[in-house]
Amino acid sequence: MVLKSESAHATDPDDDTRRSLLRHMLVVRGLDEEAHRLQKQGSIDLWASCQGQEAAQVGSALAVGPDPAVFPSYREHAVALLRGVAPDELMAQWAGRTFCGWDPHRVRFFPYTLVLAAQTLHAVGYSIGQRLQGREDFVVVYIGDGATSEGDMSEAMNLAAVESASVLFVCQNNGWAISKPAEEQMRTSLAERARGFGIASARLPGDDPEAVFSACARAAAHIRGERAPYLVEIQVGRIQGHTTSDAQEAYRTPDDLARTRAADPVTAYAARLSDRGLVDSAWLDGVDAEVREMRELLVKEYA
Template sequence: MKSESEYASEYGYETEPDDDTRRLLLRHMLVARGIDEEARRLQKQGALDLWPSCQGQEAAQVGSALAVGPDPTVVPSYREHAVALLRGVTPEELFSQWAGRTFCGWDPYRLRFFPYTMVLATQTLHAVGYSIGQRLQGREDFVVVYIGDGATSEGDMSEAMNLAAVESASVLFVCQNNGWAISKPAEEQMRTSVAERARGFGIESVRVPGSDPETVFSACSRAAAHIRGERAPYLVEIQVGRIQGHTTSDAQELYRSADDIARTRAADPVTAYAARLSGLGLVDTAWFDAVDAEVRESGERLTKEYVG
């Protein structure tokens, strides 16, 4: 078996992000958290019809999106707000769909970011089919598809993994396993990990913690290199925490213990990574103030548009 350094040399990827990338990771995580908070406030005021929070999953989303770069087409589920913002979707464009103003507020072809999918796991078949179709036309066929642990229990996911393996589709499956399919705990959904299940279909896979964006970045960089080099699918299962409920109308206290919720919030990846980079001297107060000002400006625009 190749060592990590040998694999990195052969496929050409960075095992660790440099300092500029670390700052970029944190910046996108902070922006996503700020926009998510604004959306939750607007939904409670009736300005947005629904908002599935991504809080606790920012490290997984930003780490994976930065690792694969801007070229692959991204097929999201319905909670990939940090990926959407990183890909160039504006907060206004993102909110327009959750306010019921449009089916998709952005140009999915220009940004290479598909519309959100509310029906669980259907996007996995779309992603594999799109990748195969692109390849048949001689175009870039690398596709990244995001799913949650609950979606992996759907038959569409099994069909998509089998088809991707058989057709050697260039698809990266990114599973954000937050431990809950709405109110159903993961241990009652499956007897093995999502990563192990993928290997049963003949797909290389890895399971990593989603508390550190650098760990996610490294794992997804390797996965992307594998897909580009081997022309074969790959699955990365990222274990994340769900800080907020399934949606803004979800009372997670009814099915999660207070200790479980408290532990998840105490392990918040955004605050942890901010403290880490601050301790390393990579960011300072002025840097944080600049990011806060950007988020605050976006929040004021959104409040004015949706509340008046």
């Protein structure tokens, strides 16, 4: 489950990495479905789903490898698992048992940040601090499209640019800040906005984990080579509501929802690797058993 160092510096995924991309996407989908079920029966308080965003999260996390410190927003569950956060540790916060269920120093995955965009300044400051201490690896910060409207994000981008901080900004643009559509929050893409601050950037669809992996591996090479920040804007679909408290059917059309669900990156990638002969039913059954075991553990701990 936990990241291994060897995936950190390749630009294109090999076949083992492709299988790993799919496996992690399937595992986090299982976790997400179980969390939904537990919330609906009142066993946990709230859940912010990452369904639809798995390719963006797994592709980016595998591309950068285990070394960079990660500053998440609040729905980077796939990245958390890849970092070595245990599923029950991840769930503890959503059950109201703790502010953070894991040791951020051990896993180098900082606590979920619900104050939008605050983590962007934490990340840039951490990166500058690392450099001052002679410890130079880059820092990854995850941000949603809506959170980029916060002043903190502009401050963080400007500071990262002028200090040439080694920070990878990963923006998962799922098109929504709760019920506010992204097109009502910005007139340019986030990739363009980053360039306005003097930060190199790329924008890509988030349905293909291999494309995300390659884009983030190139971004990592840029950061390491230039000692300068980079922003990747990944366009993803949000399959579930903002959280389990949100009835998105009230503000999204049935067509929009159907299109988003039809473009599910997990089922699409499973089909693609099956078609290519990279996984077979025995392999899929193996992952299924792993997911079932994880779900049973969560039910035992939380239901």
